[in-house]
Amino acid sequence: MQRNKVIEVNHVSKRLGNRTIIDNLSLHVNEGEIVGFLGPNGSGKTTSIRMMTGMIKPDQGSIKIMGYDIQAEFSLAMKHIGAIVEQPALYGYLSGWENLMQAVRISGMQINKERIEWCVRMVQLQERMQEKVQRYSLGMKQRLAIAQALLTQPKMIILDEPTNGLDPSGIIEMRTLIHKLRDETGVSVFISSHLLSEIEQLCDRVIVIDQGKTLAAKEMSSLGHAAIALTVQDDQLQSAYHLLQLEGLHPVLQNARILIQEEAKRIPSLVNHLYQRGIHVYWIEKTKQSLEDFFLDTTQGKERK
Amino acid sequence: MEYIYGTVINEWVKRKKRVYWIISVYALLTFALLVAEVFVKDTSVQQAPEVQWQEQLQAQLAQLIPYKDSLNTSDPAYRQVANQIIIAEHQLAAGVNPEPTGALHWINNDMSGVFIKYILPLIIIIIGADVFSADISSGTIKLFLLSPQGRPKILLSKLLAVFLISSAVTVAIHLLSLCVGLLREKQFGLQDNYVLLDIFERTIVITSWEFTLLGILLTMFSTFSIACMVVFFSLILGHHSGFATLASFWFIMIMDSLLALIKNSAPIVQYFPTFHLDFISHFTGRFDGHSDFMTSLVVLCATNAICLAASWLSIKRKNFAG
Ligand SMILES: Nc1ncnc2c1ncn2[C@@H]1O[C@H](COP(=O)(O)OP(=O)(O)O)[C@@H](O)[C@H]1O
Ligand SMILES: [Mg+2]
Numbered sequence A: 001m002q003r004n005k006v007i008e009v010n011h012v013s014k015r016l017g018n019r020t021i022i023d024n025l026s027l028h029v030n031e032g033e034i035v036g037f038l039g040p041n042g043s044g045k046t047t048s049i050r051m052m053t054g055m056i057k058p059d060q061g062s063i064k065i066m067g068y069d070i071q072a073e074f075s076l077a078m079k080h081i082g083a084i085v086e087q088p089a090l091y092g093y094l095s096g097w098e099n100l101m102q103a104v105r106i107s108g109m110q111i112n113k114e115r116i117e118w119c120v121r122m123v124q125l126q127e128r129m130q131e132k133v134q135r136y137s138l139g140m141k142q143r144l145a146i147a148q149a150l151l152t153q154p155k156m157i158i159l160d161e162p163t164n165g166l167d168p169s170g171i172i173e174m175r176t177l178i179h180k181l182r183d184e185t186g187v188s189v190f191i192s193s194h195l196l197s198e199i200e201q202l203c204d205r206v207i208v209i210d211q212g213k214t215l216a217a218k219e220m221s222s223l224g225h226a227a228i229a230l231t232v233q234d235d236q237l238q239s240a241y242h243l244l245q246l247e248g249l250h251p252v253l254q255n256a257r258i259l260i261q262e263e264a265k266r267i268p269s270l271v272n273h274l275y276q277r278g279i280h281v282y283w284i285e286k287t288k289q290s291l292e293d294f295f296l297d298t299t300q301g302k303e304r305k
Numbered sequence B: 001m002e003y004i005y006g007t008v009i010n011e012w013v014k015r016k017k018r019v020y021w022i023i024s025v026y027a028l029l030t031f032a033l034l035v036a037e038v039f040v041k042d043t044s045v046q047q048a049p050e051v052q053w054q055e056q057l058q059a060q061l062a063q064l065i066p067y068k069d070s071l072n073t074s075d076p077a078y079r080q081v082a083n084q085i086i087i088a089e090h091q092l093a094a095g096v097n098p099e100p101t102g103a104l105h106w107i108n109n110d111m112s113g114v115f116i117k118y119i120l121p122l123i124i125i126i127i128g129a130d131v132f133s134a135d136i137s138s139g140t141i142k143l144f145l146l147s148p149q150g151r152p153k154i155l156l157s158k159l160l161a162v163f164l165i166s167s168a169v170t171v172a173i174h175l176l177s178l179c180v181g182l183l184r185e186k187q188f189g190l191q192d193n194y195v196l197l198d199i200f201e202r203t204i205v206i207t208s209w210e211f212t213l214l215g216i217l218l219t220m221f222s223t224f225s226i227a228c229m230v231v232f233f234s235l236i237l238g239h240h241s242g243f244a245t246l247a248s249f250w251f252i253m254i255m256d257s258l259l260a261l262i263k264n265s266a267p268i269v270q271y272f273p274t275f276h277l278d279f280i281s282h283f284t285g286r287f288d289g290h291s292d293f294m295t296s297l298v299v300l301c302a303t304n305a306i307c308l309a310a311s312w313l314s315i316k317r318k319n320f321a322g
Helices: A045-052 A074-078 A096-105 A113-122 A138-150 A168-185 A196-200 A234-246 A264-276 A291-304 B002-040 B049-070 B076-094 B104-111 B114-128 B133-138 B141-146 B151-185 B208-236 B241-261 B267-271 B293-317
Strands: A005-016 A019-030 A034-038 A060-065 A081-084 A156-160 A188-193 A205-210 A213-219 A227-232 A252-254 A257-260 A281-287 B193-197 B203-207
Touching: A005 A045, A005 A188, A019 A034, A019 A045, A019 A060, A019 A188, A019 A213, A034 A045, A034 A168, A034 A196, A045 A060, A045 A156, A045 A188, A060 A074, A081 A138, A096 A113, A096 A138, A096 B002, A113 A138, A113 A168, A138 A156, A138 A168, A168 A188, A188 A196, A227 A234, A227 A264, A234 A257, A234 A264, A264 A281, B002 B114, B002 B151, B049 B076, B076 B193, B076 B203, B104 B114, B104 B151, B104 B208, B114 B151, B114 B208, B114 B241, B133 B141, B133 B208, B133 B241, B141 B151, B151 B208, B151 B293, B193 B208, B203 B208, B208 B241, B208 B293
Parallel strands: A034 A188, A034 A205, A081 A156, A156 A188
Antiparallel strands: A005 A019, A005 A060, A205 A213, A227 A257, A227 A281, A252 A257, B193 B203
């Protein structure tokens, strides 16, 4: 099925302060998709997002939102996106409700009270709207900013590290919220993070960026080829590794486990084989190749060159 | 249009506390002055004012005329003195009291001089010097950048917000003067006459309310000019909120005193914009300097154009990156 592209970034480059921060970056987000934008700190995620939201202009390349060029047709393009870039843009000395009103007044559209209240319920802040934002926790501020971004019923929301600095329960809440949003409204979500573990469970697709270049884009569903993790005693890790190699497998050491790609029906005989050589397997788990491995593979693979 | 209206309301919401504060302080000061006056008032001097002003004016003229003759025509004070004499002579001839007794006069008195040179700029700086810099330095400018309005409208609407809010404060202060005036004079004095100079420096007589209207119009123009300068500094020095405010303060309120020191040796500095803010005083013959009304108008218009163009270029090209 050919899906519509909500945003399309084509061969964008940007120099800032005599350094190429973004180098020939291309990416797109389809309708209704949750796309992760992964990269270590300083890799250019925020700079990319600033360009995607018109806050800085690319030196080269083009950015289209719903087919509108962000330079030439700024107003038409920006009507379709809501975004949080780095810190939420909130006034601490105003109430939560007034902060939403500030956005409503310059949204360029009619936004009725029901819509605002719907956004507030979505982020579960209805109890706290009259309170000043400076008394909000970081997680509440992030949620208020999401409500703000949702006011105009955008086709896509762009979130720049929304879980940065949140505690574990805050991170889970955020994840739940983003899923709920997409499921209930079909909005596309473009979410950046330097923490792989967060994005892993959230996204349909991830794009990895490092030093201003996209390294790889990957469907999450294509990541999960069954790998089997064997846990053995630490001092037997090396000998087990070699034995498995001798069996013609390509084992991978990960933490205190050995990962192998193998069909399930061969597992019992493999374990038996190890047992006969005096190596005791304590746990057998089925794992996915985690995004972390994929991420490390791609970023390190690049550095080795 | 709805963007501009929205931004003006937004800025008002953020600034209304300051506005109330400014008006309260002003009211308090006015009240304090009134109270002081009541206590200090010397009740022994009770003369018919009709006679008094004419005698006073004649005495003044008797001093001014020899003073004018002693001045070189190139002296900056010459023009001012000569115009004062022309007006005073006309006032005597037409029987127009230079200090009318209606409440409107309290407004008209406020409009030129110290008010427009120092109080009005201070008010505009308090209200607007952070109109961009507060947002840029704290990152809340993103709220504006992410709205579909586009950058030229952000500039225009923020400028308009500063202008409108400052004008509203000015109106409130004028109303305050009017109230005090009414309390004291018990009449509006709408038909009181003023002797003024027109733009060709000929004497004319207009009524009090006409003068008030003219004054408000010209004050608005000066307000707009100050707002343009303040917004310009706020934008280009946006990353340091305090610095932007300081720059506005220095340029608008301090520079003229410094430049006045070298005015004689470097005549070019007389075109510095803040010397012309008080251009209402061209009409009352009290303008300080050689320039005529048209020169002042051109200087202020040019200032506005330069500030607007520079701000526009700056906001168009700015990378809002951290
Ligand atoms: N205004 C700027 N001028 C010069 N360099 C910048 C500017 N903004 C960001 N950078 C540099 O660009 C790189 C990418 O920054 P950023 O996009 O914020 O990364 P991320 O969001 O992925 O952590 C960093 O090395 C940073 O130092
Ligand atoms: Mg960042």
